[in-house]
Amino acid sequence: MSDPSTATSPDVLRAHAEQQYAAELAALDVADDRPRPPSWRLSPWAVSLYVLGGQLPDGTAIEPKYIGSRRLVEIAIATLATDRALLLLGVPGTAKTWLGEHLAAAISGSSTLVVQGTAGTAEEALRYGWNYARLLADGPSRAAMVPSPVMRAMETGALVRVEELTRIPADVQDALISILSEKSLSVPELDEQVQAKPGFNVIATANNRDKGVNELSSALRRRVNTVVLPLPDTLEEEVEIVRGRVSAIGASLSLPPDLESLSEVQRVVQVFRELRSGVTTDRRTTVKSPTATLSTAEAISVLTNGVALAAHFGDGTVRAADVAAGLLGAVVKDPVQDRIVWQEYLETVVRDRREWNDLYRACRELG
Incomplete structure (x- = not known):
């Protein structure tokens, strides 16, 4: 390419x-x-x-x-x-x-x-x-x-x-x-x-x-x-779209991280897809959906902001703490209704995923 x-x-x-x-x-x-x-x-x-x-x-x-x-x-x-x-x-x-x-x-x-x-x-x-x-x-x-x-x-x-x-x-x-x-x-x-x-x-x-x-x-x-034009059909397709756009935007802004192996892309996209659909990827847990659209474009925005945080205030590697604030801002548009939805999702889904412990802690620290 x-x-x-x-x-x-x-x-x-x-x-x-x-x-x-x-x-x-x-x-x-x-x-x-x-x-x-x-x-x-x-x-x-x-x-x-x-x-x-x-x-x-x-x-x-x-x-x-x-x-x-x-x-x-x-x-x-x-x-x-x-x-x-x-x-x-x-x-x-x-x-x-x-x-x-x-x-x-x-x-x-x-x-x-x-x-x-x-x-x-x-x-x-x-x-x-x-x-x-x-x-x-x-x-x-x-x-x-x-x-x-x-x-x-x-x-x-x-x-x-x-x-x-x-x-x-x-x-x-x-x-x-x-x-x-x-x-x-x-x-x-x-x-x-x-x-x-x-x-x-x-x-x-x-x-x-x-x-x-x-x-x-x-x-x-x-x-x-x-x-x-529908939303992307699969998680893999949406991850590919987000990774490509964030890489292009990052290059235009002179932000250094290489997103080809960035695990945070998949996690952010998965969070968005689960909250949009009202059910987790494994179909085992039903979750509430917020008032926000949680589109692919918003996932791109969350990750671009995370790249900027990592580049200017970190070591260049995007971690959970770099995307947590963007996730909170994207999901919680209504300070009352959406905050309840987000807190329930954190406690019932994110906390139970051991490989997501860093994301859970980062989101909890933000309140």
Whole structure:
């Protein structure tokens, strides 16, 4: 596998996907002899290889960007080759944004056309706005217009990402309906229409676990193909995902530990999976689940923090004491209800595992 740290620019904390994996994308472009949809930089087959990982005929290794169902990834890629938009749906931490970024990088060569959905997102973020100084001075004109990322994607035949679509107010979401159905955007102030070039499409992400969610209208749902991204199926799969991401993040932050043999990764992931599912791995003990999501992304955060503690305040080896505080912070979101759940899990599960005595003591010391 390629080393992510060698592909990341030292001048930025986190490079865009198309920058970080530029060498892989270039190698795929050379080796790709399959048909490419209009404006696509790679064929659907090559996009799938870039996302899921593999090896090219010349021996070039392609690092997996997403570990999960191959069929789901293929469905997502095929959707983007049609006239329907793609909606990546799932609970927080299932790599929706991560997958969307890499799909845009491989298909359009750029992942930077993004609308970040919030409760305050205005219609201008999906359509266009105005430079009011020029508007007042010269009146409506192309020069006074501020195109949205969606409009720029339409004009260039590229993919645009709309993050957290269900956080955008419903009346603003509806601005996408005519864009997705007619592939055009009217500008009545200029008596013009912007028509999408081949290659234009939308990758949206959404989850229904956060507060402030606005359900999609039936009209908008009919114009998207929904792909539900699940949590990792097995402990081993989730450990592999967490280890890879923490290693990449640690390299970008110049944190030294080698996580290939780090036992704490498996323990943190196992704790999260048991609390999520409400039963221990051996299926013998039922446990209560906290209000927190305890996603794969949160496990990555807990271990990254543990790596930082070990690197800066320890000997570089991550131990139970380095991850205990992160575990407590991830699990106990409700100071009353979740604390009871956590204490019961410590006393009924963690304490009885002799090989986990160090983790039990570290968590108890934190109260």
